[in-house]
Amino acid sequence: MIKRLVSAALCIAIIFSLVACGAAASNPATNAPTTAPAAQAAAATDAPTQKPAEAAPKEEAVKATLTIAIWDNLVNDLYQQLDIQSRFQKLYPNVDIEVEKIKNDSEYWDAMKIRASANELPDLMFNKTFTLAQFKDYLIDLGGTEASKNNNLASAYSVGGKVLGIPQTMTTEYVFYWQDMFDEAGVAVPTTWPAFLEATEKLQAHFEPENPDFMAIALGAKDEWPTYPFVEFMPALQNGDGFNWDSMAKLEEPFASGSNMNLTYNKIYELFSKPVFGRDPNGIGHDQAVALFAQKRAAIIVSGSWCLDTIQQGTDDVSTLKTFYLPVRDAESEPFRIIAQGDSFLGVTIHSQNQPIAVDFVEFYFSDAWYRDYINSIPDDGTVDEFAKAKTPALQIADDTEPKDKTLVMYDGGGDDFQSLVNETKFDYKKLGAEMFVDGFDLQKRFDDLNAAWKSARAKLGVK
């Protein structure tokens, strides 16, 4: 009997050690930050933020290490190539910059959430539009900085009147394509959604006989997130509302027949149901999709401007690589909308032990000492007029060829209400996009389920 009890106790101990370690990682707010955000923000406002970044070196006695967390490989490479540390050390000779590169953005958010609960956030972190609201309690207000005042988008993305991060880029979504393949298949750049569908079918019909693995559109839906140009941005492009997610949070049944979401997702489903994504779109990931596109085994890839660099790395010849904007309108008579968003919002965390220096780093980052060279080294657009740059030729083509009366929709990732509803209903639009490729997928049933869940969640959370 004793033996059995001992073995049972051992089993439980082993299981606890195997399973419960997750709890240590996600240790809750019992370790909540000891300094109130407001006080921290006030400290930051008092920080020496108004001095120009090009000023003479500060006192050499300041010794510290600033940590900055990133997920982007290209950014990581540029920090080394352009030697961000040496440049900042002209201001603070004894301050080191420690870049913490995290594998990808998905793991980045997981790591930041864990570190937030453990009071271990880096001094500086990047956010996206949809995470600013989530991390609002952990970021100080940068509204008083010159970097914020000079930035075209910073105040537009403020949360509760506070500038929690300063966007370093404005990213736009493009349809990358090979002009020579379009020419060979006799396809013109489409300017409406029906024309886009027709173009993809024509490309597939032309190239598939010689290459059974050919895909008119390379997507990489196995990773789910590559569906975002369609499932995330198209609803805002369809109705021209950059705050579409917030508008959706106000609706009782946002997927009801005739609604913007219903209309848009039906359009996407129509495209995803066509055999223009290859034989198994859910069987390959984004890396493989980009590689196949770069090798011209696919004619189109829809992605952000950030993807250009990866495409260029996969091929020696980009002379026929061109872009156009995804046409969502149904007819030429409707407005032609393109979407853009502020991206990579640089913020200072409340956990920083060196907040005044971190704020100075933000000033430095968006000054001539760093930002001009940096923004000229990446394909994305900048967010500071003073350092405006010409677009990369492959991206400029989209502006040159599209209708001149196009309308810019500034995208927002959704505020508190929307995020709460997403968490409650587990509405995962990227996963939903990947599911549309599965045989037998029933979109109408999914709409019904989502409507019911949304209605119930709104009532539970008291969202008006």
Place this chain on the structure above:
Amino acid sequence: MSAISRKRAQFIVVSLVLPVILLLMFVVYPAADLLNMSFTNWNGLDLQKTYIGLSNYRDMIFSSPDLWLSLRNNLIYFFVHLVFIFIELLLAAMFCAKFKGAGFFKWLIFLPYIINGVAISYAFSYFFSPVGGAFNEALRLLGLGGFIGNWLSDPKIVNYVLASVSVWRYSGYHVILFIAGIKSIPNDVLEAAVVDGANAFQQFWHIIVPSITLVIDFILFDNVRGALQQFDIPFIMTSGGPGYASSTFTLYTINIAFKFNNFGMASTMAIAIMAIIIAVYFLQTKVVAGLRGVKK
């Protein structure tokens, strides 16, 4: 108390203090915290959390169909591995016989276990890729092109494909454990069986299997734990998709915590998986003991 007794007492105390402290810090406290968190709606970021009683437990049982789909997928891993445990035992018995190259084969079969799980998952992602994947190419070369399927995206087969990768990875570990168990059986017992006229199957069933009960018990427990905590292979190879078709309990729990910011519910699920593992293990032990006719 004599000097020797005192030193022995000191040694025992010193030897126990550190492990007990470590156990309290890294096992008991996190587990207690996990249990505490399972009664809250904490989102992982808010500075405060609200206690909501048993709501998480109720929602988990009655309002999380995708969780139960994920658990069903775990059961596929469990049963596929269970079938292979018998094959692994036979392989171990075979490798214990003296034949040329036995050492090489032992090394070969153990090799997958020492390779990083992430690397294995990436390698098999490309192996089963629909474009240029080695598996499809091999089928074509063998004239079996008609059997080519969507290995990583067809909800009907994807879990079996992933379970086969898991078997490939862990079988060698089980075989080595079985070999260690078989090697520990005294030779004279087996020789006596041979003298008494026992054939190979009788030796295997009546001597080898009962002699390595502890190893079998451990491997069966490892199978329960491993199958229910399966994570890296589906996470890397399919992201649990399409939809939740290849999601597992752990993968779903992590999504609940990090994607949907519900650490309270994720804690509840972690508690549930602990309870399930313990329950399945004891059930399995009873069943196996019953099959062997052993009163435990």
